[in-house]
Amino acid sequence: MATEEIKTYSLTEMKDSYIGKVGTTDRDEYEYELRMDVLGKMIKSARQKRHLTQEELGKLVGVQKAQISKLESSANSATIDTVLKVFRALKAEINFNVKLEDDFVKLT
Template sequence: MSTKEIKTYTLAEMKDKYIGKVGTSERDEYEYELRMDVLGKMIKRARLERHMTQEELGKLIGVQKAQISKLERSANSATIDTIMKVFKALKAEINFNVKIEDNFLKLT
């Protein structure tokens, strides 16, 4: 009996095949949604570590509980200002990196 070798693929290869190559609008949209989902999960985790309810966090930044819930499910509808307010209210530090070609910009 012969054994058949199973072909394996990297995650990058699978993304290229099923979502689109890096730089395509489909891939950019996927990567953006993924980052926003991760950001929402980070907000929820920080809130829970502070033992706060969504309502309590909302009151601190001046929004309704529903807005915090929506933000935690996916931060893609939030402005950077709102995200900054959330992390400030949670006494959590957030860092943004801006890369132009091969150089990272730093705020001084």
């Protein structure tokens, strides 16, 4: 009895097939959403490590608890200013890297 070999796919192959190739609008939107989700999770984790409630963090930043909750579930709607204020209130350092092709952009 012959056994069939199961075809396996890499994550990249699956994304290319089901979401779109790198550089397509759908793929770019997917990658952006994923990064914003990760950013929200980092904010939540930092807040919890500082033993702050969403309400307490909101007061430090000057926003309502609901906005902190929304930010933690997905940072999509947040401005960069709000994100920076949140990390400042958490006494957390945040770094941004800008990469053009193979080189990182450095501020001089």
